[in-house]
Amino acid sequence: xxxxxxxxxxxxxxxxxxxxxxxxxxxxxxxxxxxxxxxxxxxxxxxxxxxxxxxxxxxxxxxxxxxxxxxxxxxxxxxxxxxxxxxxxxxxxxxxxxxxxxxx
Amino acid sequence: xxxxxxxxxxxxxxxxxxxxxxxxxxxxxxxxxxxxxxxxxxxxxxxxxxxxxxxxxxxxxxxxxxxxxxxxxxxxxxxxxxxxxxxxxxxxxxxxxxxxxxxxxxxxxxxxxxxxxxxxxxxxxxxxxxxxxxxxxxxxxxxxxxxxxxxxxxxxxxxxxxxxxxxxxxxxxxxxxxxxxxxxxxxxxxxxxxxxxxxxxxxxxxxxxxxxxxxxxxxxxxxxxxxxxxxxxxxxxxxxxxxxxxxxxxxxxxxxxxxxxxxxx
Numbered sequence: 001x002x003x004x005x006x007x008x009x010x011x012x013x014x015x016x017x018x019x020x021x022x023x024x025x026x027x028x029x030x031x032x033x034x035x036x037x038x039x040x041x042x043x044x045x046x047x048x049x050x051x052x053x054x055x056x057x058x059x060x061x062x063x064x065x066x067x068x069x070x071x072x073x074x075x076x077x078x079x080x081x082x083x084x085x086x087x088x089x090x091x092x093x094x095x096x097x098x099x100x101x102x103x104x
Numbered sequence: 105x106x107x108x109x110x111x112x113x114x115x116x117x118x119x120x121x122x123x124x125x126x127x128x129x130x131x132x133x134x135x136x137x138x139x140x141x142x143x144x145x146x147x148x149x150x151x152x153x154x155x156x157x158x159x160x161x162x163x164x165x166x167x168x169x170x171x172x173x174x175x176x177x178x179x180x181x182x183x184x185x186x187x188x189x190x191x192x193x194x195x196x197x198x199x200x201x202x203x204x205x206x207x208x209x210x211x212x213x214x215x216x217x218x219x220x221x222x223x224x225x226x227x228x229x230x231x232x233x234x235x236x237x238x239x240x241x242x243x244x245x246x247x248x249x250x251x252x253x254x255x256x257x258x259x260x261x262x263x264x265x266x267x268x269x270x271x272x273x274x275x276x277x278x279x280x281x282x283x284x285x286x287x288x289x290x291x292x293x294x295x296x297x298x299x300x301x302x303x304x305x306x307x308x309x310x311x312x313x314x315x316x317x318x319x320x321x322x323x324x325x326x327x328x329x330x331x332x333x334x335x336x337x338x339x340x341x342x343x344x345x346x347x348x349x350x351x352x353x354x355x356x357x358x359x360x361x362x363x364x365x366x367x368x369x
Contacts, residue, residue, distance in 0.1 A: 002189060003158055003159055003162040003163075003183065004159075004162050004165070005189065006179060006183065006189050006192050006193055006196075007162060007165065007166040007169050007170055007176075007179070008169055009189075009193045010169075010170050010175060010179055010192075010193050010196035010197055010200075011166075011169035011170040011171075013193065013196075013197040013200070014170055014171070014172055014175065014196070014197060014200040014203065015226065015227060017197070017200055017201060017203045017204050017207065018200075018203045018206075018207055018226040018227065018229045019207065019222070019223070019226045020204050020207050020208075021204060021205075021206075021207030021208030021209070021210065021211045022207050022210055022211050022214055022222050022225075022226050023222065023226075024211075025207075025208050025211040030208075031204075031205075031208050034341065034345070036205065036208075037340075037341040037344050037345065038337050038338075038341045039201060039202055039204055039205040040202075040205060040340075040341075041305065041306070041309045041336065041337045041340035041341055042198070042199070042201050042202035042205075042333070042337055043202050043231075043297070044297065044301070044306045044309045044310050044313070044336065044340065045309045045310070045313045045332070045333045045334075045335075045336030045337045045340065046174055046175075046178070046198070046199040046202070046313075046333050047174060047293045047296060047297040048297065048309065048310040048313045048314055048332075048336060049313045049314070049316075049317045049329050049332040049333050049336065050174060050177060050178060050181075050289070050290075050293055050329070051290045051293045051294055051297070051314075052313070052314040052317045052318060052332075053181070053317050053326075053328070053329055053332075054286070054289045054290040054293075055290045056318060057317075057318070057321055060185075060321055060322070061321075067284075067287075068284075068287055068290070071287065071291070072290055072291070072294060075291055075294045075295065075298075076294055076298055079294060079295060079298035079299045080298060080299075082299070083299045084299055085141060085295045085296060085299055086140075086141075086295075088294060088295040088298065088299060089141075089144070089291060089292065089295040092291045092294065092295070093291065096284075096287050096291070100282075100283070100284065
């Protein structure tokens, strides 16, 4: 039951955020610049936090160095080089599979 | 790329006119390169629900109720860390605060849509469908055709996301643990985030968020994630403010360099 309530509360909050501008604003310029700046950083901050946490931590402890880190490096390298989501995922997945097969 | 003006006219199918079907189809085609990513992301979330031991019905429903993958993953991680419900919800809602930006950007684009369309399309709003709707708006000046185009991209995108989640929950128990399927979470987000990174402020945000997440790893309930996100946002916004002030002193026009929304899921 608790799980349901958490998802429903997050869902309602998220829906209200999605509606906010569409219902209340007629022009992006009406959001004050500092707020717009902060909102623009939410994506990199949130996604970066999730990447770092998943990559370096395992249940609150440091993850032992290995396939996770190396394959992530490959994915990041290809992402910077190709600027492509698809190539980055493919390279990272192939590298990870190869590293696991190699016993890392 | 189809010319909107050349769309066919004719009999209605399922009570929806031929032109509306054609516009919806064009919307689907516009978003189609991103559909595989949506399905794969759903799969990753579904597998995580299975690993975390969350009620599979609630996990699958989350993709319908919240419709925002990054926040759902963060919520599940917070629940795994036995976080209080309030912290789990706060983390999820904070991650989704970025939708306020899309919503503001889409307000003029959707201004002439009827209220029920605004309510529906807002529910289906994702990073990808919002960006697509913004990019194609000029090619669909007629609000009726524009709304069908937007719907045609948004519905399948969310549809494959939900189907992917269900598939991930069903397949989760079958996938051997030695495959370490959890790697899909950092991999997916690297692929989503890194190709679009260009502005120095974003790198500042990223570095500060990462530093806080790791330094505060001893905190309970996944609070290190919540604090990392907040610290990253403040640092990035402060950096932009300083960079603008600096540019203004040097006589360069101050700046809104790029008002387009960032890519993220």
